[in-house]
């Protein structure tokens with residue numbers, strides 16, 4: 001019941017987006033609206049959990065595995081050129097390596113959560129090791145941003161009972177996905193990734209899109225991928241969390 005109420009509140013707490021922000025003309029993809037979620041142990045993403053309250057044709061852009069000095073700036077540039085806001089799920093080890101880049105991501109209006117500390121297969125770890133990884137990544141986030149992370153995405157989307165319980169009791173939202181583009185193969189071309197995005201969108205029609213800002217081919221393809229969203233008439237919804 002608590003989760004249903006949160007969905008309603010989240011759905012109402014939107015504001016006008018940045019589609020007409022300075023620097024972005026009417027031709028830009030833009031950001032249609034923002035959903036501000038409560039800080040709570042909710043679970044979102046239709047592949048594993050409850051769908052976000054999105055209309056047909058609405059998508060949330062999410063990026064995992066960064067920040068990456070080599071690739072994240074390219075993603076930020078493509079998003080800025082289209083005035084599109086996204087959510088970045090960062091690894092603790094990369095937060096420690098690149099704190100300034102992580103702060104730049106949030107400084108440019110995007111939101112951030114964590115994606116484990118070192119991207120292990122959690123199911124292969126003991127409960128104590130899983131909790132240790134969570135503790136390290138939360139500490140890294142707190143050091144960089146000065147606040148606790150509001151959200152977590154499991155590496156490989158492999159959930160464990162130990163971490164699900166730890167996240168729930170810490171009021172950290174689990175962010176799963178609705179669709180992805182399988183963007184981890186180094187040889188992927190921009191056209192291959194664009195084609196995968198078209199196919200995933202045609203199947204799902206809405207939802208949270210998983211991409212990887214740390215992946216070179218994705219970063220390179222990002223201007224084209226955003227064009228695909230625009231061509232197909234998709235609207236970007238930005239996820240934020242209460243402070």
Ligand SMILES: [Zn+2]
Nearest residue numbers: 064065155156
């Ligand atoms: Zn990942």
